[in-house]
Amino acid sequence: MTDATKPAPRTDLIICPNCDAVFSLARPGHGEKAVCSRCETVLITPRRNAGLQIIALSLSIVILISTAAVFPFLSVDAIGIKNSVSILETALVFSDGPLAVLSLTTAALILFIPLLRVMLCLYVIVPLVRDRAPAPYSADAFRVAEALRPWSMAEVFAIGCAVALIKVSALVHVTFGPAFWLFSVLVMLVVVQENIICRWSVWNALSRPRRS
């Protein structure tokens, strides 16, 4: 089918990504939300200065992931022998044994995928906030960032650690290192950033012609 015969995209409709219900588009004001009446999925949630907030949160997340990876995560003290370890060291301990795939996958899920998502998000959003033309392949970058969302498991790791620590603390003395607290803040910032991003607004901005 050529462009001439292709129907123009319907910009007056919005489809719920969760239940596929179709609604006629009514843009909510700043601070308001458009919510699917069938499944209550938030469809549009524009906020004033959301772009700058997302950039600030994304930069904080990049710094927190980088530092949380290399600082000691926790120290274990058993029969007088003390040992502290960082997340990256833990992942690399198994990197040349039979558990290499598992350890590298774990490192990817808790560190590299969240980091990649945030970098892609910055790549897409910074030009939009500066009212410039979108960076090349911005739509692809945002699509990849969205596709990776279920694989970004920093919070799952945090919950897993909490459960493991409760079990281990009965046997050895466990002390939290700086990376543990950095990681705790990181998990909260990821959740806040996820909630501030209005996906409809990003897609709408990417499809809108702009001056370069």
Ligand SMILES: [Zn+2]
């Ligand atoms: Zn819905």
